[in-house]
Amino acid sequence: MSTPEAASDPPPFSGRLSGHGGAHAVEVARHHGIDTMFTLSGGHVFPLYDGAVNPDPAMRLLDVRHEQTAVFAAEGIGKLTGRAGLAVVTAGPGVTNAVSGVATARFSGSPLLLLGGRAPDSRWGQGLLQELDQPPLLDSVAKRAWTVHATDGIGAAMDEAARTANGAHRGPVFLDVPMDRLYDQAEAELPGSAERADRSPDPGRVAEAARLLGQAERPVLVYGSDVWLDGAARAALEAAEELDVPVVTNGQGRGVLPGRHPLLANRARGAALGRADLVVVVGTPLDFRLGHGMFGGKDGAPLAKVVHVADSAEQITDHMTPAAAVWGDLSAALRGIAGAAAPTTAARIWRREISESAAATAASDTDVLASGDTPVHPARIYGELNRILDDDAVVVGDGGDFVSYAGKYVEPEHPGQWLDPGPFGCLGTAMGYSIAARLARPSSQVVTLMGDGAAGFSLMDVDTLVRHRLPVVMVCGNNGIWGLEKAPMQMLYGYDVAADLSPQTRYDEVVRALGGGGELVTDPEGIAPALRRAFDSGVPYMVNIATDPGNVYPRTTMGV
Missing domain, CATH: 3.40.50.970 (Thiamin diphosphate (ThDP)-binding fold, Pyr/PP domains)
Structure with missing residues (x-):
């Protein structure tokens, strides 16, 4: 099984596509590591099924009883592997039933590719069954949502959709194709050229985060889902151990430190985040789960400074001004911060206090x-x-x-x-x-x-x-x-x-x-x-x- 630690982005699809539109879409999906299509049957998307079952080996078709399950299954694949899963739903209610799953993926930063059927272009506007302009419904919860109106453009659109879903910051992408364009035959040649974005974090920002960490007496690291999804779990564990700093985890950041690790402070979360003077939040938003970034303040302590580290600039909080902000490849950011920071003696004493508090809480349970x-x-x-x-x-x-x-x-x-x-x-x-x-x-x-x-x-x-x-x-x-x-x-x-x-x-x-x-x-x-x-x-x-x-x-x- 491919995991975020081992996965690397495949290059853009390159080559010739032939056959009906469904075959084009499935061949490109395979190129991006997709081996299962989660779906609930609908006539608008039959060519996608045909494209899945006819090649050897066939793409697995897994049919469900409600479209939301198909989307959550595809999103679950994204969460578990760091690569987008594929859900295919029919037009109209198939798409509307999928919206909550897309919103969940967007809030969680889960890579997801949702392909919807659509009433045919050739009769559009005549009151067709399930005739609905669907991308506007998805615009607010998808990274991108659009319609492909040409059969020979389906492959390129699928390629772009997969790369968008899998690119930082990860999330859901919606694409719909009119029924007649999926059934039509076409030839297409994809050049396979695209520049990879440079995700190296800014050295100056890394240095500032390290400086603040080196000055802190009661620092805490918070690891969230993007630590896992960005393939930074190993770097995060190594950084925590090198820094000797208590760690709180949430979402898919859970498990980055094993359950019995001495630095894991989840059982002393209130004390750690309530008494901290610096909290370095990595790979998760400063939302309601983290008190919107208002740490410290317990027992008369002042509010803690916050360093926010995210996989992309758009994820840096904008409802407050962190003391430092770093974005880009999370493995590089964590290694850079850990390599440059020198924790104080007081910070090591603090770590022992939190470790003892977590152990006492566990014993009391x-x-x-x-x-x-x-x-x-x-x-x-x-x-x-x-x-x-x-x-x-x-x-x-x-x-x-x-x-x-x-x-x-x-x-x-x-x-x-x-x-x-x-x-x-x-x-x-x-x-x-x-x-x-x-x-x-x-x-x-x-x-x-x-x-x-x-x-x-x-x-x-x-x-x-x-x-x-x-x-x-x-x-x-x-x-x-x-x-x-x-x-x-x-x-x-x-x-x-x-x-x-x-x-x-x-x-x-x-x-x-x-x-x-x-x-x-x-x-x-x-x-x-x-x-x-x-x-x-x-x-x-x-x-x-x-x-x-x-x-x-x-x-x-x-x-x-």
């Missing part, structure tokens, strides 16, 4: 991770799961409070093993990400964690897992409420509405009806045996666990 409460405390689930997970397991999170607990208690051992909806917060990613994880990591455990609210968005696509023989373990934290809404509404108004679900709904029986396996667990002592049965089953399997609706995840302004 022992009781809650072994809780015998009934209904089940969500933490007990993760106490049992952590004993079963392999070091290379992929963990998918789709939910609110239940997945927040996962973020607190589950630490990946390697980068590229954690998938969640990201800062857009769109529920319903579970099945698409599960499909992607099983394809991208065929020999690894895949466990999908979902709240019972999130389960309602995509559970029908268990049928897709079953049909395509993709075994995944699903764990549902079933507390019968919308946990993120019920408690806040009670706090604000003293009552709540539209926040209850049916208690102990048998989502496991839904999975069984669709051809998988499953069971309901109400006793905390039954969790571990049920998880073992799930992993041993070899089929999509739901462990549906009745959890305590009164247990509300404790939130802070720094998020999870």
Whole structure:
């Protein structure tokens, strides 16, 4: 499997294309490393299917039950490999059903290529089935969205779309092609010439970041998703160890430092970010998850200085002025900063304090991770799961409070093993990400964690897992409420509405009806045996666990 550490951008497609428009598109997609087409069948895009199945070897076609799953699966491939996945949807509602997935990819910086069908040019304006000008709908959430009106231009457009999606800052690209242009025959010659952008970070900016780091007494590094997606995970680990600085991770930055690494400060996040005098944020925006960059201030300390390091200039925060900003290739930036900075003695003392704080917090979690409460405390689930997970397991999170607990208690051992909806917060990613994880990591455990609210968005696509023989373990934290809404509404108004679900709904029986396996667990002592049965089953399997609706995840302004 190709990962961001090993992947290199292929050159622009060069060569002759022939046949119908669908064949042109598929041949270029193959050139960019795409081997699977995620789709829900529609007549507007039949030539793309023909282009996929006729060459030898054929491109894999994986059909789903809702377009959002196809898009989330393609986005999941992008998150796991650092290279754009491909989703193909039919015109009109196929495209509109895909919009939330595109928005999720844009907010997460995930490379994604979405190809949509479109009503034919030859009859446009006559009230055709699903006649809709679609790119304007995608403009605000895609890096680029446009229509190709010539069959001999489809290959060049696909080449540009793939390179745009995979280029920093990564993200989704939408392309639609009128039905008649996809079916038409054409010849095209692509020259394959394009200049590669110079992504070397500015030496002066690197030096300024290093100077600030060398002066800090309480520095903290924050690693986000782009550290993984930009292929900088190894450089990030080496920089942290060379600098001997506490590290907080979020998104796909999780796992850059293994779960038991002494510099990992996730279990002391509040103390680290609240008392820091300098925070170097790498590969993630200064959004609500990071208090919008307002670090420090705890126990009377002044606000911390911020150094923002991003993969491209457009990602540098503009709602505040950081003390230093660096953009470009993240591996080069991190190596440059670490090579030039000389941490103070006070900074090393600070690192030991944070390490001791993280260890003390982890030790204090022992009781809650072994809780015998009934209904089940969500933490007990993760106490049992952590004993079963392999070091290379992929963990998918789709939910609110239940997945927040996962973020607190589950630490990946390697980068590229954690998938969640990201800062857009769109529920319903579970099945698409599960499909992607099983394809991208065929020999690894895949466990999908979902709240019972999130389960309602995509559970029908268990049928897709079953049909395509993709075994995944699903764990549902079933507390019968919308946990993120019920408690806040009670706090604000003293009552709540539209926040209850049916208690102990048998989502496991839904999975069984669709051809998988499953069971309901109400006793905390039954969790571990049920998880073992799930992993041993070899089929999509739901462990549906009745959890305590009164247990509300404790939130802070720094998020999870």
